[in-house]
Amino acid sequence: MQELDEIRFLIGGAQGTGLETAAQVLTTAYAAQGYRVYSFREYYSNIKGRHSYIGVRVNSGTQPAAPRASYHVIAAIDAESVFMHLDDAGKDTLFLYNADLESRKLSGLPAIEEETKKYIRETLAGSGYGDSLGEAIRYIKEVKGARPVPLSFNKVLSEFAESRGIKVFAARRYANTILIAAIALMTGLGPDKLRRGFERRFANRPRIVEDNMALAGIVAKELEQYKNMVPVRRPKRKPRRLIVLSGNDAVAMGKVVAGMRFQSYYPITPAQDESFMLENIENLETSQGQLGGVVVLQTEDEIAAITAAIGAALAGARAATATSGPGFDLMVEALGWAGINEVPVVITLYQRGGPSTGLPTRGQQADLLDALFASHGEFPRIMIASGDHEEAFRDAVLAFNLAERHQTPVIHVLDKFIANSIVTMEPPTPESLEIDRGALVENPDKDYKRFSLEHPVSPRVFLGTPGTVVWYTGDEHNEVGYISEDKVNRRLMYEKRMKKLEIAAREIPEEERATLYGDGGDFLLIGWGSVKGAAIEALKVLQDEQGLDGAYLHVRMMEPFPARYVSKIIEEYGVGRVIDVENNYTGQLARIVAMNIGHIVRKRVLKWTGRPIYVDELVHAVPRVLGGEKEVEVLEYGI
Amino acid sequence: MQELDEIRFLIGGAQGTGLETAAQVLTTAYAAQGYRVYSFREYYSNIKGRHSYIGVRVNSGTQPAAPRASYHVIAAIDAESVFMHLDDAGKDTLFLYNADLESRKLSGLPAIEEETKKYIRETLAGSGYGDSLGEAIRYIKEVKGARPVPLSFNKVLSEFAESRGIKVFAARRYANTILIAAIALMTGLGPDKLRRGFERRFANRPRIVEDNMALAGIVAKELEQYKNMVPVRRPKRKPRRLIVLSGNDAVAMGKVVAGMRFQSYYPITPAQDESFMLENIENLETSQGQLGGVVVLQTEDEIAAITAAIGAALAGARAATATSGPGFDLMVEALGWAGINEVPVVITLYQRGGPSTGLPTRGQQADLLDALFASHGEFPRIMIASGDHEEAFRDAVLAFNLAERHQTPVIHVLDKFIANSIVTMEPPTPESLEIDRGALVENPDKDYKRFSLEHPVSPRVFLGTPGTVVWYTGDEHNEVGYISEDKVNRRLMYEKRMKKLEIAAREIPEEERATLYGDGGDFLLIGWGSVKGAAIEALKVLQDEQGLDGAYLHVRMMEPFPARYVSKIIEEYGVGRVIDVENNYTGQLARIVAMNIGHIVRKRVLKWTGRPIYVDELVHAVPRVLGGEKEVEVLEYGI
Amino acid sequence: MASRPEVFDSGEWIDWCPGCGNFGIVTALRKALAELGLEPHQVVIVSGIGCSGKTPHFINAYGVHTLHGRAIPFATGIKLANPDLTVIVSGGDGDLLGIGAGHFVALGRRNLDIAVMIHDNQVYGLTKGQASPTLPYGVKTKALPKPNLQDPVNPLMLALASGYTFVARAFSMDVEHLKKIIMEAVKHPGAAVIDILQPCVTYNDVYTAQWYRERIYYLDREPGWDPVVRKEDERVEKLSKAMIKAMEWGERVPVGILYKDETRTTLEERIEKRVPSYRKAPPAKQRIEVQGRPIINRRYFEELFKRYLVEVED
Amino acid sequence: MASRPEVFDSGEWIDWCPGCGNFGIVTALRKALAELGLEPHQVVIVSGIGCSGKTPHFINAYGVHTLHGRAIPFATGIKLANPDLTVIVSGGDGDLLGIGAGHFVALGRRNLDIAVMIHDNQVYGLTKGQASPTLPYGVKTKALPKPNLQDPVNPLMLALASGYTFVARAFSMDVEHLKKIIMEAVKHPGAAVIDILQPCVTYNDVYTAQWYRERIYYLDREPGWDPVVRKEDERVEKLSKAMIKAMEWGERVPVGILYKDETRTTLEERIEKRVPSYRKAPPAKQRIEVQGRPIINRRYFEELFKRYLVEVED
């Protein structure tokens, strides 16, 4: 078999049946070989029973950062997973399924929603197939050109149970291992290497490792004929170490490095894992002893979360909260308080599918305008949106530096596609990062004024500093912080605050706020957040496959907005050759661009199904939009 | 004395000393003569003791709708009111003050804030005056050309006490009557006419009316020489009746006429008076019996206020809530719920000085972008901003019609300048207004689906309707309202909702969403909300006094935005001759214009002191901005 | 007339974990509604967010699945707009006693005729097992990285302190008893609350069904237990007794009705006193237009807003 | 060492209505802080919005005038970030028991060392006299168009139900007594609450200073009154007694300490158990950088996040 630069597989099964473990084992095993891995996960807002799947890319060269629509292997743990992934089966896809379930009917699967059943039924019926699993497999084979890999799970698990002296009932809990084993086998991940994955996942539980390896052996025997069918090339370069981390982890690590020592939160998907991770390492235990500690407070609601964080920031801690849309909505009033009181507080906002509760475990990029203008009245805020895990880590540090330097709330925006996807990354070198605590006063003199009008940014004291006292109030205030309704003070104090945004705009180079990738002159994609991964890869594919040579302008800071730079680039291309790519309906970035520079980017590629943008669908859409077939192309790949 | 088309007076005094009563008595008295009155009020966020003032315009022809910077009479009840209104004293202004206080020093007046004292002290010192009240009066006279009217309040009140057989101490509570009497005298409002004002204010308390009239007589005697000094011309036209109402009243009346029968609220300035008024007439008592009743519920917070209103709307009532910025912030999450569930709920948003608690009793127009994008994710909302009391009344009715027709939340935006100003208006003819309850189903059949995808607007049933049941959820849902994460359903259901905005845009003529006043070709002002009054009057003054012939484009609906119409008008003038006029810092309407049509209006006249825009300062600013002296002119008239 | 519980089955697949205590609640609720002789369209189930929040979808009645913590104020608006509806709130312990605690207290103060069911599982189920406000200090359930830092709030004490006029506890695995309590709560005119001990099989490995089975005892079988306030002057005494029972937790856990005050007027009654037409024509049922025009014509307008009108003299 | 109360006078003009009960609170607070021997910079007064919300401006100490209803969570963040500070919350009855009731309950659960003063005037002062959550049903204070529709919440009952370990009531016109109670509350390690009966001379013409003077009696002068829980097993009994006292309202109104639990650990202590460095180096006092670079260097990073690292095989 010819070795591939990259292999891609999908594993599917009901929630609560070990898919995440399977993905972890495989990811670690590949990472330990030096591969760059990307895995994303789709799941329902449900604890047990609904269908879930994980798509994984294992690359021998570069770090993948977006899903692709074609898989080398699809492994289905249950009947649902066969029906759900008809679209994902492509030419030559190895499609592993449980042969014992061939007679299962779609109608007998309550965990699949009616609308989805209808969609699946239509797909099958459209090509003349019935709605049993056997029919679905025929469809996959005959229509999609995939290669079904039937395997009797019963048989394999019985053999396994017998060989390990356990009950068949207990053996069932190892069904996910069948998927792991099959994929390892097909992609050429040898038993020793696979063992590493198990060992890491089940550290100190050798018995479980052995069980898993035993089962893997049985599967390998059964599927012997598929061995090495889709082998991946050895990695081109091997770093000494890799971190395997989610977007939530990346932000948490950034916060710890930044010196954040107080985080208050209220649990919400997809933000909560960040706080759990912080709770887990709260002690900052190192070989040199405890480096300090992070107080992580689960509050009664998001209003308490942000107000507690603001309180901690006033006291002098680097403090933050993390949430998603519904929680952010509740923080809006306090955001304004932080604004008028010039409090350096960081809000990490993980976007998910809205509006309202929406699609709570799915993703979207539709909170941009909300976050930019949230809270009544006017005050400066800084807004950073990260495009991948590396950015997420660095931006988490940057957020605190900017917050303290400019004494404003900073909103750090991410989305579920980043938060819940797991990638490999080379460990960062924190020494190369700066910590800027902004203007502080440790020994204030008698005339100290917290809100001195002398400069837009007045030096801060922490609550409790001897030698002075300070008042904070949500009312308009004078230089010492006392309520003031005087009109002259009002004008000046308001200007003082708003000027800080101009200072930030001067200080932060526009090229750091937006980055141009590629230099092709045929078209310009413009996007933000998790679009980055798909866009950059799409450029390459478009060039390779269609000779279309474009570039991608990645906007990373919405406030202060890099107006001149974005304007310059857009004008270079001419607005007619610019395509806005966003995971939302209204083209929010495009609206911000229009607002700031007056160019209305009308060509758009948009998606709002709650699923990530796949490289392939973007590749397909660009020439259509560019050619003027359609002004807006709506994507909807991914179940 | 020559009769004037309009007289303007200002009365000032500490909060809690009867200024509002004074304004009411005078307003009613003038209105009963057929004059059109406009009065605005400035006050601190304080219950008793801080300085407050009311500016009144009494016009014999048209309805004034904005403050003017020159007064014919200023009447100061206390020392503070003299110092606070040095700027307002103009040439020939009759400046009534309490002669007993001449030796009072500015520094001895703790109710004046330090910043304001500094400003006053500098004003006086700048012209070489000291900081006693006597000096201030000299300044007013010598520098400003005003005519001081000294009156010993002690003397007048002693005489009054004696004549009515009451204690001097008790007589002091009548100090405000001195101002009323003086103004009536100077402007030619005879005793009989004045009596009408008292009678109305103190209905069924004849004794108090007599007391007041007695004191008025004494004042008239003392100030005999000022009698009829600034007489106002007889009204040109006399309607049979006038309503005297605040902006809060106008909205409340609109709501009752619209058929709103449920209002939940949490008290907040400047929204609360609307709810009190509703509570007062809750029984809808008429000569034909009770026409129904309005349930007005004071909730525990604004989250409860909006969610209760949504609940009531689901049950079938026309329901609303009213709030200002801080309360609105708390409503943001529920707004999105109403959006995804297509609930016709109305939110009346009274803007006040922000950000945060800001200037809670002052005004501003800085919540536009916030309200437009509030809540995470995307959903349709309709946004109407009224420019005066008449609009406020009609828009309150319109809001419910649009909410029910398009099944969306409607945000009706006003500001403190409208809410708290009192005007005269001819009684409306509700019969000329429409009630459009949108698509309703009273007898649903078996296949009824609340969120049918057949049309963007699916007919509603109220909770409790026999023959069906319906589910509502903040999650993405299918046609019957059950949670659905299916991608196809998601795409279609999302589109269904968003399409409603397109329908609204098609149905509501753009010319109703923005109105052009005037047709002069020299310049175009663009504005919204309470700017309307000042802008329209400024056009006239600019034409009369400077021969500058302009027009004013009043934007009344921000969503759906009248893009084509606004675009057309702006292009007719050329963006260089367009001036954005707003009571905020960032030019929020201009940003919405840019976002929608790509034109960035850079010429701006802005104000953010928390005080209303005065006609005069706008008149002054327009030629400066137009001439290119400055791109942005910042206003700050009014203490 | 009582109908069959199946009438209240929406037919939607229940996606709770197998064995979840919520199943008992749904079953009991369906039975209670049927036995109360209600029809689906007369009932509105209002929920918050959480595993518990999905309840309305499984009941064939009007269902309003609101926001996290806000079921009570939504329900308040619904009930006030149409007091003929039977309004039941179904919410999680996190939902009602954490983020929604302010509304929980406010409903007690209002004594509006709503029945509140707390799905008390000591965890945040749907966000994967964090401590909820009812989890005791120092307890470490499955998904917690460390033992719980905060003390619990006692739902019954909070309800009693807030003024609920019906306060009970039940166990979700005893469906018959729970059904009876739900029926009592719904029948009670005024704000009622039931703290339902609901085992979460996935995340709560401490307060399991077994744990409860070993400790539960029934108040209605206790000789002399009479939680009903029939006259105002019994209130303090009955309330004190209820509170002492409410604090019992450990070896023995009481279930049943702890407190029932028959002396306080409901909010609906109070409103009716002020707005006599309220019951006959509540907000949701008033005619507001005649042929597409406001029912309030010029004449009515001038009558209603008389005090704002000024007659202009000739 | 005690200082003079004037040290805590900020010198700002107090713009409350003449005769307002809040004056007594400010005076008592200044005296208490002075007698406790605190210095201005060691104290943080955190308030909500309302007439009461202005309190910090009149005290010469760090002052944080927050949002309506949110003083408690702000204070929570401040105290947790720097537990060396003396943190006092000063809020209105509307603020703390209406919009802020959820946070009020949560603080009880946490037993964080904060003292909460409720300015209980039964009205919303600053918004001009609407009913607050402590105004009884049927009472019509001056600015209400109609008598109050809702029942009141009893602040003491709510505090007891929520788990506050120090619960007291005082009268703002008895400055000396109030001062003592404040001092006790501040000294008490854990969440303390004082319900301060504060006449609003402008809007509350029912519960006037006179009304209180005629009814108030002092618990500390009651023979045998001992509100202190010294051992865990006294808790239920003392709590029950406190609740009975808390319900007394009418002819006689008790003031003084109702409940004081010395057995429960504070949140700070609990955190310290988990994070041993917490007291020595709380969040606000940790060194986080060395010469402008993160204190967490590459090596520490790899140690801290070991479990995320994968060694690549050759």
Ligand SMILES: Cc1ncc(C[n+]2csc(CCOP(=O)(O)OP(=O)(O)O)c2C)c(N)n1
């Ligand atoms: C404003 C907001 N914050 C957070 C969430 C996330 N969330 C969903 S369910 C839940 C907790 C559920 O716990 P509980 O109320 O006890 O219900 P259970 O799942 O245990 O039935 C949370 C925090 C949300 N949906 N909305």
Ligand SMILES: Cc1ncc(C[n+]2csc(CCOP(=O)(O)OP(=O)(O)O)c2C)c(N)n1
């Ligand atoms: C979110 C929000 N809603 C409403 C208000 C308006 N508001 C200001 S003070 C106040 C009530 C004050 O009452 P209370 O808390 O009892 O304090 P008091 O004035 O009586 O001391 C309200 C509702 C606000 N500032 N913020």
Ligand code: SF4
């Ligand atoms: S997580 Fe717990 S509460 Fe939620 S469905 Fe599963 S068992 Fe039930």
Ligand code: SF4
């Ligand atoms: S309104 Fe009442 S509480 Fe407020 S300052 Fe005046 S007397 Fe005091």
Ligand SMILES: [Mg+2]
């Ligand atoms: Mg729970």
Ligand SMILES: [Mg+2]
């Ligand atoms: Mg109060």
